[in-house]
Amino acid sequence: MDNITNPHTGHFIGVDLGGTKIDSILVDQNNVPLDNVEMLTCPEEGKDAVIERIIASINKLAAGLPRGVDDVRAIGIGSPGPLNKEKGTVVDAPNLRWKDVPVTSVVRAATGLPVYLENDANVAALAENRMGAGRGTKNMVYVTVSTGIGSGLMLDGRLYSGTTGAAGELGHVTVVPDGPMCGCGNRGCLESLASGTAIARRAKEVASRAAGAGILAAAEGKIEKIDAVLVSCCAEAGDPMAIAILRNAFEYLGIAVANIVNLLNVEMVVIGGGVSNIGDVLFDTVRRAVDLRAFPFMAKDAKIVPAALGVDAGMLGAACYAMERWSEDYA
Template structure:
């Protein structure tokens, strides 16, 4: 009988886990809260406990699985299976994630960056359409990315390949958590959109519901900006246009170098759909040269929250011959 795969997508608030077939179909999925208290020391033990319990409850033995793939925030050392600097998990020191889970569950594990596993998921089962050259960008609290070239995930010399969120789109612009200025993440993430909106609202003199919200010190989210843009708010539309111009420029820079078949936009902000996609595509086309403009397409992700777990599970396919 064909062995199944296990995919783990570790996030700052929830951890998504799935049993996945070798064809990439989800057999069973569930999620647990990510407990980041006490420097995140409960995160990995909780995953092990949940995984073992679900396997037992569903009548699985570990022999029915090929292995585990896992995506995590932070700087991942793939060779050693460790993570460091995952600040939204309170992981400030090196975490020996692979060794802990392998010992706890008794299956081999591959560790990878969370944006990279989402890219693998879309590449394998989503909007990537099995093209061998795909760029994935995830717009959430931050901006992450993954680059697949010739069917292989690019890592770079120090694991920094695909960090699309740190492309400079505004020289000497907003200060980024990475220490430099003007990163895409500071303009096109959920928090970045609100920052842009606040600054543009302060200078706006016309009539706008969005400006009223800021003037009344009410909480504004990126979702509200998009909603108001959809409903004709002139300031909100200007903000979406500005954000799209930065995103379109960054994606054009990526495409001019790599000429992928598809650039796939995922993450929470991508729920804005065509409101974001249309202006972004326009700015993308303005900033790409003809050969790229005529061939690379920008698309919305298809797998939603499942991309990470499916992509992570695909990492376990490398154990195919190991345990057989």
């Protein structure tokens, strides 16, 4: 079997397209990372400049292989969504200032390689499932909590992306009917109550009151300096208001995770993203909510664990996605 038809030879490139950085990785046929490249996205320079940097990253990685791009089988791109996977377009990504951008066809034309586009949280879920915290599980949900909240669903060992590829918008499930306004236009979405942005907003609201004096002092009196990391530091130092804000936010996260457990009977929920670094207060609060709210026979089987791959999950997952899709299409 030659290199063209044998899925067990050749290399794959994964691209994690973010609003700040483009992280790309070259892996071999066993998913072993060989090299990676980081570039700034600079979305203000326009979509063509960003796509050029994606192509430059791919070419730089391929240049290290004996036959260059001919030794690469396929490229995976993890992008903020929503996406149109049929057309290979990024439909709307405010962080990139992109609307209906045909990234797949442009990269395919420039490289001559198959290009597979998938949502960034979905490819991170795939990475955590295949090589991270969820290795060996068949039914697993990955939840990422940072400035926003996203999730990816691994069901029966496969990435589940829904009818049009948009499944997993856990950040926009309603947890409070008349809760805060969300960026999506709905009220009381999980993201509006439990994201890093929501934690910072709540802390800013209370900072001018007596109970928030500790948080304001930690921000040196500057309300605009308050963010989720500062709230977490205050909580660690024992500030009761900071602890209450985090517990409240993670209670809502726990409600959403309990709903996942009851709906999908998963064996594991992996929680990643910057806010998950807050650690015990998040995992303890979520665990308690699941034990309280989900059916006991499903709650007991559902492990709730921190993600293992950190910020690398996106590019590793994009490469892994390219490999699995390529194997389905060409092997």
